[in-house]
Amino acid sequence: ETPRLGLDGAKKKAEKLVATYKILGRKLDVEPFSQQLVYAVSLTTNGIVEAMDAETGAVIWRTEAGKSSLPMFGPGVSDDYVVVTNGNTLYVYELATGNIVTTRKLISTPTACPAVLQGKAIVPSVDGRLVAYDVKDQLIAPVVLRSGTENRLGIAISANHQFMSWPTGNRLVLAKMDKMPLLWNSISISEPVFSLPVATQNGFLASTVAG
Numbered sequence: 001e002t003p004r005l006g007l008d009g010a011k012k013k014a015e016k017l018v019a020t021y022k023i024l025g026r027k028l029d030v031e032p033f034s035q036q037l038v039y040a041v042s043l044t045t046n047g048i049v050e051a052m053d054a055e056t057g058a059v060i061w062r063t064e065a066g067k068s069s070l071p072m073f074g075p076g077v078s079d080d081y082v083v084v085t086n087g088n089t090l091y092v093y094e095l096a097t098g099n100i101v102t103t104r105k106l107i108s109t110p111t112a113c114p115a116v117l118q119g120k121a122i123v124p125s126v127d128g129r130l131v132a133y134d135v136k137d138q139l140i141a142p143v144v145l146r147s148g149t150e151n152r153l154g155i156a157i158s159a160n161h162q163f164m165s166w167p168t169g170n171r172l173v174l175a176k177m178d179k180m181p182l183l184w185n186s187i188s189i190s191e192p193v194f195s196l197p198v199a200t201q202n203g204f205l206a207s208t209v210a211g
Helices: 006-023
Strands: 039-043 048-053 059-064 072-077 081-086 089-094 100-105 115-117 120-125 129-134 143-146 163-168 171-178 180-188
Touching (some): 048 081, 081 115, 081 120, 089 120, 120 180, 129 180, 143 180
Antiparallel strands (some): 048 059, 120 129, 171 180
8 A cells, every 4th residue: 555644644544543443442532633724825927816735736716916917016925815916906815715805006106026914015116115005994094114225126024923124225124013114223234135035033134245
């Protein structure tokens, strides 16, 4: 018999043990195990947003976001939402189902992949703006944070989901999310940062053009 690995294999092994113990007249308690689903979400060049099971590759849901002829950025993903920009429109979806939560017009043209943090869609925009939109309520006015030069790399989210970071020229900008984004720090670096920072357990790791 071909060995079975992973969760399915564990279930198969447990079933055999239960049958063996039953023959021996002994009782065996099997505790159920619920595996957390890990999502892999993508945005194609023709505007298709797709969520898959990261372990099996099975498609969970698929939907279309706007017109493929317009500039697109995303996806930004949190535990609850997926956000995508298409032209000057923001699309918000439920991560679990792909159902549309809201669409809303952006107040500024996006320049990089959005992020989702604490119920806000954070969209890098022209002229160095970082704009926070409520993912549910369109009546809540967006908040604009100005942070220097234009951000074309996106936003890194800290491990504790309280901070954001992104490079702008020779600086690494940090903002704290406290219902709305607040500029927290701006760290000067001797050389330009050429890629998006990576979140670590206690902060962010950035790489300059010289490595």
